[in-house]
Amino acid sequence: MTQTREEFEARLRQIGAERYHDKHPFHDLLHGGRCTPDQVRAWVINRYYYQHTIPMKDAAFMSRVEDPALRRAWRSRIEDHDGHGENEGGIERWLRLADAVGLDRAYVAAREGVLPATRFACDAYLRFVRDKTLLEAVASSLTELFAPKIHANRIEGLLQHYDFADERALSYFKRRLSEAPKDVAFGLQWVLDHADTQEKQDAAAAALEFKTDVLWAQLDALYSAYVTPARIPPGGWQPGTYLRAVAA
Numbered sequence: 001m002t003q004t005r006e007e008f009e010a011r012l013r014q015i016g017a018e019r020y021h022d023k024h025p026f027h028d029l030l031h032g033g034r035c036t037p038d039q040v041r042a043w044v045i046n047r048y049y050y051q052h053t054i055p056m057k058d059a060a061f062m063s064r065v066e067d068p069a070l071r072r073a074w075r076s077r078i079e080d081h082d083g084h085g086e087n088e089g090g091i092e093r094w095l096r097l098a099d100a101v102g103l104d105r106a107y108v109a110a111r112e113g114v115l116p117a118t119r120f121a122c123d124a125y126l127r128f129v130r131d132k133t134l135l136e137a138v139a140s141s142l143t144e145l146f147a148p149k150i151h152a153n154r155i156e157g158l159l160q161h162y163d164f165a166d167e168r169a170l171s172y173f174k175r176r177l178s179e180a181p182k183d184v185a186f187g188l189q190w191v192l193d194h195a196d197t198q199e200k201q202d203a204a205a206a207a208l209e210f211k212t213d214v215l216w217a218q219l220d221a222l223y224s225a226y227v228t229p230a231r232i233p234p235g236g237w238q239p240g241t242y243l244r245a246v247a248a
């Protein structure tokens with residue numbers, strides 16, 4: 001049976017409550033100050049691949065949208081990451097974090113040393129948004145409903161526990177606190193408006209579950225490669241390499 005708007009929204013929120021990556025043990029380590037400097041670096045390197053993918057998936061999405069009003073509402077997402085005018089953009093802010101944790105930013109930006117499962121997960125997200133219905137594509141972005149809380153926890157945890165953490169290093173997360181809510185408020189209303197049959201509601205819910213898997217799989221990959229017993233796959237970043245040259 002088709003759910004009411006309220007029931008369907010509650011169903012989407014329940015997916016986050018059960019499956020969002022705030023519950024992943026790697027985040028407990030990271031936010032609780034129990035990651036080594038190299039584990040933090042591995043996270044920064046791998047998560048950059050996600051950052052790199054996001055504006056590409058948004059561009060793939062927009063290339064399929066025929067409604068100018070929807071494109072107009074969506075396009076700030078690309079500018080948020082790539083920058084616009086005075087705003088240097090989220091990708092640059094992520095590279096500041098790479099600087100702060102002592103990594104060579106050119107290495108991070110080149111996306112070498114990224115774990116295979118990170119690539120597979122992020123590439124799957126891009127393909128999903130390119131190939132599925134617009135409703136599924138928008139629904140897959142709704143993990144951002146749950147992101148402000150994890151960003152706030154991260155800012156607090158990193159500031160409390162790690163010497164590298166300061167306002168400049170964490171500017172990516174601070175900025176997302178104001179960017180994400182506007183995006184997700186629009187996305188949620190759009191999904192609620194368009195998922196008007198049971199079939200569409202099921203497809204949108206499945207898309208959101210798929211996206212929680214995309215996020216979870218990236219942290220599983222990190223955990224298995226860099227937390228005991230660490231098993232770094234061939235080609236993965238080796239701790240101690242590609243550190244930033246420090247002036248003598």
Ligand SMILES: O=C(O)c1cc(C(=O)O)c2c(n1)C(=O)C(=O)c1cc(C(=O)O)[nH]c1-2
Binds near residue numbers: 144147151
């Ligand atoms: O740190 C996080 O946990 C987290 C999660 C997510 C998410 O839920 O997909 C995003 C972000 N951050 C983020 O910073 C971001 O720009 C973003 C864009 C999107 C998207 O699917 O369009 N998700 C996320």
